[in-house]
Amino acid sequence: MRRLNECDPKFKDQVMAEPGGENLIRCYACGTCMATCLIRRSDPEYNPRRIMHKAILGLRQDVLSSRQIWMCSACDDCYAHCPQNIHISELFKVFRTIAQHEGFKPTGPTARVNERTCVACGLCVEVCPYQAVELVQKRVLGQNKTVSQVNAALCMSCGLCAASCRSASIDLTDHTDETLLERLQAEPQPEEVAV
Numbered sequence: 001m002r003r004l005n006e007c008d009p010k011f012k013d014q015v016m017a018e019p020g021g022e023n024l025i026r027c028y029a030c031g032t033c034m035a036t037c038l039i040r041r042s043d044p045e046y047n048p049r050r051i052m053h054k055a056i057l058g059l060r061q062d063v064l065s066s067r068q069i070w071m072c073s074a075c076d077d078c079y080a081h082c083p084q085n086i087h088i089s090e091l092f093k094v095f096r097t098i099a100q101h102e103g104f105k106p107t108g109p110t111a112r113v114n115e116r117t118c119v120a121c122g123l124c125v126e127v128c129p130y131q132a133v134e135l136v137q138k139r140v141l142g143q144n145k146t147v148s149q150v151n152a153a154l155c156m157s158c159g160l161c162a163a164s165c166r167s168a169s170i171d172l173t174d175h176t177d178e179t180l181l182e183r184l185q186a187e188p189q190p191e192e193v194a195v
Helices: 011-017 032-036 038-042 048-057 060-064 077-081 088-101 123-127 160-164 177-186
Strands: 111-113 133-140 143-150 170-172
Touching: 011 048, 011 088, 032 048, 032 077, 048 060, 048 088, 060 088, 077 088, 111 143, 123 133, 123 160, 160 170
Parallel strands: none
Antiparallel strands: 111 170, 133 143
């Protein structure tokens, strides 16, 4: 049972003050989001309705530390069916942004850029369906340089940026060529069938 002192009544106001969070309290927990969610089909524990309810109640720590806020794939199937027109993927972006500002990290892999080899062609920016990649000016090895930068709060680790990178400057944490090769080599090999 929760104690009243664990609740932050201003949390919902903080969420609603951000673009994308305005409609938080419109949710009346009908369950349409859960019924249409593709993530829930593979992970029955995933429950966007429960996360929104916790945010409304002010359970800041529960929401921001939840791995579920990083799982929304932004397919927007729930938005198309929501009777309250709550754009859940935008709302979850707000949760992720607040979580990052408070020191929480994504629970899964995210894309990362090797700034030394990035040629700033911009292809990764074009192919990212989540608008998680942008070109920025940075100081790299003592020189001003334009490079790609990944916003971990938006990255869904789909790998499109890495697959399209002409200079092989982007990979996914925990999914580098080396780690994938090691995993493949560790898998038991199927036995050859005699013909």
